[in-house]
Structure formats: C-alpha cells, structure tokens
Amino acid sequence: xxxxxxxxxxxxxxxxxxxxxxxxxxxxxxxxxxxxxxxxxxxxxxxxxxxxxxxxxxxxxxxxxxxxxxxxxxxxxxxxxxxxxxxxxxxxxxxxxxxxxxxxxxxxxxxxxxxxxxxxxxxxxxxxxxxxxxxxxxxxxxxxxxxxxxxxxxxxxxxxxxxxxxxxxxxxxxxxxxxxxxxxxxxxxxxxxxxxxxxxxxxxxxxxxxxxxxxxxxxxxxxxxxxxxxxxxxxxxxxxxxxxxxxxxxxxxxxxxxxxxxxxxxxxxxxxxxxxxxxxxxxxxxxxxxxxxxxxxxxxxxxxxxxxxxxxxxxxxxxxxxxxxxxxxxxxxxxxxxxx
Numbered sequence: 001x002x003x004x005x006x007x008x009x010x011x012x013x014x015x016x017x018x019x020x021x022x023x024x025x026x027x028x029x030x031x032x033x034x035x036x037x038x039x040x041x042x043x044x045x046x047x048x049x050x051x052x053x054x055x056x057x058x059x060x061x062x063x064x065x066x067x068x069x070x071x072x073x074x075x076x077x078x079x080x081x082x083x084x085x086x087x088x089x090x091x092x093x094x095x096x097x098x099x100x101x102x103x104x105x106x107x108x109x110x111x112x113x114x115x116x117x118x119x120x121x122x123x124x125x126x127x128x129x130x131x132x133x134x135x136x137x138x139x140x141x142x143x144x145x146x147x148x149x150x151x152x153x154x155x156x157x158x159x160x161x162x163x164x165x166x167x168x169x170x171x172x173x174x175x176x177x178x179x180x181x182x183x184x185x186x187x188x189x190x191x192x193x194x195x196x197x198x199x200x201x202x203x204x205x206x207x208x209x210x211x212x213x214x215x216x217x218x219x220x221x222x223x224x225x226x227x228x229x230x231x232x233x234x235x236x237x238x239x240x241x242x243x244x245x246x247x248x249x250x251x252x253x254x255x256x257x258x259x260x261x262x263x264x265x266x267x268x269x270x271x272x273x274x275x276x277x278x279x280x281x282x283x284x285x286x287x288x289x290x291x292x293x294x295x296x297x298x299x300x301x302x303x304x305x306x307x308x309x310x311x312x313x314x315x316x317x318x319x320x321x322x323x324x325x326x327x328x329x330x331x332x333x334x335x336x337x338x339x340x
Contacts, residue, residue, distance in 0.1 A: 007169050007210050010138050013041035013069045016253050019236030020046055020073040029290040030067045035270045036246035039254045042070045046100050049076030052085040061092045071096035077113040079130035090135040097131055101143040104178040115178040118147045118155055125162030138169035144178045145198055152198055170210035172234055173199045200229035220248045241293045263294050267326050271319055284317040300329035
C-alpha cells in the first residue's frame, strides 16, 4: 500500500493542475499551457469509453511527450469498458487516468456517467477497482459535492469511501453541487454555491488520500489559500481565459523559475510548435484560439485579439500573423487598474 507521500509523488504536479474542459483543453491548448509552466499537471478533454474503444485513438488520445505531466479524463460507467479504455490510455503514455463523476450535461446523463454517478457510489467504486486492476499508473476521480437534493455530507462521504476502498490514488472535488434538473452545464459552473469547507473536512477525515479542490479559484493567491487545506488545486476557466497566470505557477507554487520570462517570450517559445502544426496542415487558429487572453490587461490587448480573430482565421494565416498581433501589445506593464 502506497504512503500519502508516495501517492503524491506519483501524481507529479498535482499541487496545481489545469482542469479538463470540453472543446478547450485539446492538444494544442495543452502544448501552449506547457510553454507557460513546466510543473502544472494538464488534463485532456473528457473522452468517453465508447470513443476510445471504437474511435480514432490517435486523434482522441495522441499527445506530444512535451506535454507531460499530462492525464487523460475518461467518461463512462461500465467497469469493463473503463478498464479497457484505461489500458489503452496507459499504453499511449498518460501519467494518470481520471474518471469523470462531475459533468452535469444532458448528454452525459443519458450515457449514465458524469455527475449522475454521485447517486451510485458503489458503481463508482467498482469502476475504480476495475481501472486499478488494469493499469499501473495512478487512477483518480473528479467529482462534485453531490447532485440535486443530496446531502453533501452523506453524498461526498459515500463516493469517497467507495473509491478509497477500491484503491483510488487521488480525489479531485469540484466544491459545488451539480443540479441535474433546472440548470445548464454553464450555470452549474457558477450558480450552485461553493463550499470549500466541505472539501477541507473531507481531507481532515482522510489524511492519507491526496485531495485536490476545483471551482471558483481565480488566481495563484486564491490557490495558495486553498493549499493550506488540501493537497492540490485545479483551475479551469481562469487558466484558459487568463493564461498568463500560469507564468506564476512554477515560481509561486513550486519554487522554480518560470520557463519563459513573460507573455511575449511565451509567444516566441511557442512558435516552433505552431510551425510544426502548420506544416502538418493545421490552421493557425487551432493554436491561437487558446491564446486570445494572453495579454489581457495590457494596452493593445484588444487589438491583438481582433487581429487574431480576423487575419488569423484564414487558411493563409501563419506565424507572421501571430507576430503582427503581438506587436500591437505594449511591452510596458500597465497599472493594475488599467483596461485593455
């Protein structure tokens, strides 16, 4: 049985991670985020077991070794299918297999996975046990506090208890309920109130289990506050819409220098990766759509975004287009209150 320290060591970078986000955290996004932080743990978009077992695996699961540490998030509820999909993902080289027990979308509910599994803790435990038996890499779960009218003390304890018994290596808790009836997935990210205290109590009850918290964490200072209570923080939309915050992850949370000096240096460092993708037939927009918020707060940021949203969309757009956009941004650091 692994010790808490050994489990955390196996989850390299788990102290800070960027959340799996549908339509956002594709391999181009992950390559960009890795340019900004060496240590942040990155996650794929959720991939269903059906897609892994029957779809184009290279398109769905392919990634560059430079993205490490990177984890795959699976969606499903059949233990056998999850075990098979986990084995395939592990063979691709992922550092962690994460089970989605938190997504509230209608499509996910119809497939009997995601947040609705909060009502079936025994099944979640069986899924984790099957995945653990299939792979040697860490298996984790991302869940909610509960769903609909569930009591969050009972619901979270029930899921935690079953996955711990199954040998789970870590638990990521989005510190909100999910309302499966009456709220859209977008509303479920904001409307249910946050309860970080409930996650802290879970950690106190299970000191040997690595636990990370997700939800409403908008920056590094907020992440540090949460790290006083749990082992890791996961940031989603803030890391995507304000990617420059990732430049502070390595120095502030890991005591190591950032891989690049600033956002301008990040663009330059990312250019060879973009060039390789363009040579393979990808369009510039496949990369720059993840970079629109990079200069937020600087004079010229709006012109930068506008240039990428117009000139950057065409089939002929290339590295010069990105350079032209970046040249519209002032290199002078604006006052904290300045608008783009």
